[in-house]
Amino acid sequence: MSTLNRRVHRTAATTVALAACTALTLVEPAAAAGSTLKSAPLAPGLYQSAYSERNDALWATSSVGQPPAPVTDSRLVRLDPDTLEVEASYPTPLDEGDGTVEAAYGIDVDDEHNTVWVTNTRNDSIAVYSQRTGRHLATVPGVAHAREIVVDEKRDTVWATAFGTGSVVAFDTVTYKETRRVTVEGSGPTGLAVNERTGAVHAADFTHDRIIQIAPGSSGPRLLPTGDGPLSIALSANGRTAYTADQGAGGVSVVDLRKGAVVKSIATGQGAKSLTTVGRSARVLVVNRLDDSMSVVDTRSGAVKETIGTNALPNHVHMSDENTAYVLDKSASGPQGEDHVTRIDVAR
Numbered sequence: 001m002s003t004l005n006r007r008v009h010r011t012a013a014t015t016v017a018l019a020a021c022t023a024l025t026l027v028e029p030a031a032a033a034g035s036t037l038k039s040a041p042l043a044p045g046l047y048q049s050a051y052s053e054r055n056d057a058l059w060a061t062s063s064v065g066q067p068p069a070p071v072t073d074s075r076l077v078r079l080d081p082d083t084l085e086v087e088a089s090y091p092t093p094l095d096e097g098d099g100t101v102e103a104a105y106g107i108d109v110d111d112e113h114n115t116v117w118v119t120n121t122r123n124d125s126i127a128v129y130s131q132r133t134g135r136h137l138a139t140v141p142g143v144a145h146a147r148e149i150v151v152d153e154k155r156d157t158v159w160a161t162a163f164g165t166g167s168v169v170a171f172d173t174v175t176y177k178e179t180r181r182v183t184v185e186g187s188g189p190t191g192l193a194v195n196e197r198t199g200a201v202h203a204a205d206f207t208h209d210r211i212i213q214i215a216p217g218s219s220g221p222r223l224l225p226t227g228d229g230p231l232s233i234a235l236s237a238n239g240r241t242a243y244t245a246d247q248g249a250g251g252v253s254v255v256d257l258r259k260g261a262v263v264k265s266i267a268t269g270q271g272a273k274s275l276t277t278v279g280r281s282a283r284v285l286v287v288n289r290l291d292d293s294m295s296v297v298d299t300r301s302g303a304v305k306e307t308i309g310t311n312a313l314p315n316h317v318h319m320s321d322e323n324t325a326y327v328l329d330k331s332a333s334g335p336q337g338e339d340h341v342t343r344i345d346v347a348r
Contacts, residue, residue: 035296035308039342040084041334043077047105048148049328049341051081051320054111055131058326060341061118063103071103071122076129081320084341090134095123102127102139106148110158110173117158117173119146126160128176138176143169150192152199159201161189168192168203168214168221182214182221191232191274195239202257204230204244211242211255224260227253231273237280243299245275245286252286254299264302268295273315278346279322285346287314287327294327296346306347311340 045064052059058079065071078088092102106119109131116129124144128137144164151158156173166187170180188207194200203212206229213222229248235241242255246265250272254264269288276285282300287293287310294317296306312331319325325344332339 035306035347036345037308037342038084039311039340041336041338042079042084042086042328042341043075043089043338044332044336045074046315046328046330046339046341048107048316049318049326050107050109050116051318051326052109052111052116052131053320054109054114056081057087057131058320058341059107059109059116059131060328061104061107062339063101063105063122065101065103067122071101074101074103076104076107076116076118076134078134079341081324081326081343084343088134090129092118092120092127093136093139095120095125095139097141106146106160108149108151108158110151110153112153112156113173115173117149117151119143119149119160121146124164126158126171140171140176140178142178143167147190148192150194150201152194152196154196155199157199159192159194161192161203163188163190163206166207168201168212170201182212184212184221184223187212191230191244193233193235193242195235197239200239202233202235202242204233206230206247209246209248211244213257222260224255224257225262226255227251227262227265232275234275234277234284236277236282241299243275243277243284245272247271247273247289250288252284252295252297252299254302264299266297266299266302266304268297268304269293269307274317276317276319276325278319281322283346285317285319285325287317289313289315294325294344308344310342 043062045062049060058081063074074092104118105121149160167183189203190206191204199216201214211224227246227249230244232245251267269291271290273289311329327342
């Protein structure tokens with residue numbers, strides 16, 4: 001869910017913060033004229049983050065344990081978006097089916113209903129939590145290798161990608177019941193973006209280098225080309241253009257959704273992993289996992305305007321407003337092996 005402005009007041013945390021995660025470490029950018037950074041060790045196993053305008057809070061997921069080893073710990077962490085201090089940490093429950101930890105990876109917030117939605121990728125499910133208390137409200141099974149999740153507040157709908165079955169699945173944000181499932185045989189949907197004006201859903205198909213577009217009321221999906229190995233997807237403010245972070249190509253594809261064609265391919269760095277748009281501008285931020293950097297891309301000119309150094313292995317980038325981005329990494333470089341959250345004030 002996109003947000004442009006922060007609220008002044010913030011809901012107080014209801015659980016004890018992790019004391020080890022509150023120390024701040026300033027990070028110097030590699031080449032960041034005008035941009036400022038602040039970084040803090042947060043938790044091991046960081047994956048994605050999402051900003052709540054309603055609560056002025058940054059939420060992050062963490063899951064510890066690489067396959068085939070089981071996940072030993074997973075939690076939702078709530079941060080002060082300005083200081084990066086941990087306000088609360090909520091462990092996820094056990095899977096009732098096999099007793100394993102529900103491992104949270106993808107995340108988005110529903111400020112209308114004051115909830116957090118996550119994908120339990122290794123448990124083939126999604127889950128819902130209260131933003132106010134962190135209480136686990138529901139787990140919904142049947143989403144094989146659930147990867148990313150996006151809330152459409154206007155339509156009381158949340159969408160998730162099921163990489164394991166080539167499906168994009170919709171749920172009601174009030175009842176938590178499944179309302180629609182679109183499957184493209186052989187596909188591997190990863191990233192997700194929703195056109196807030198029309199309700200059209202766009203999923204990056206990592207397996208076949210394309211975009212799966214699902215329009216409201218359509219009988220089937222429309223398939224559009226994009227770059228090599230798209231993992232993440234975002235839409236322009238007017239909804240006419242899609243941008244994908246292409247891991248294989250190491251860059252960003254600019255896709256004209258009306259023409260159904262790639263109009264620009266912009267190299268950014270090795271292992272382009274996650275991207276986000278900057279407000280209503282033509283700029284896109286993309287983290288390059290293998291280059292330990294974030295690129296600021298002008299999609300009109302097709303040029304990288306700025307390259308900002310990050311901690312090792314940046315994994316996800318998310319914006320809380322038109323100027324502030326948050327990058328989660330997998331550097332394990334904190335004093336207790338934590339990964340970091342880095343706040344970047346992007347220069348105009």
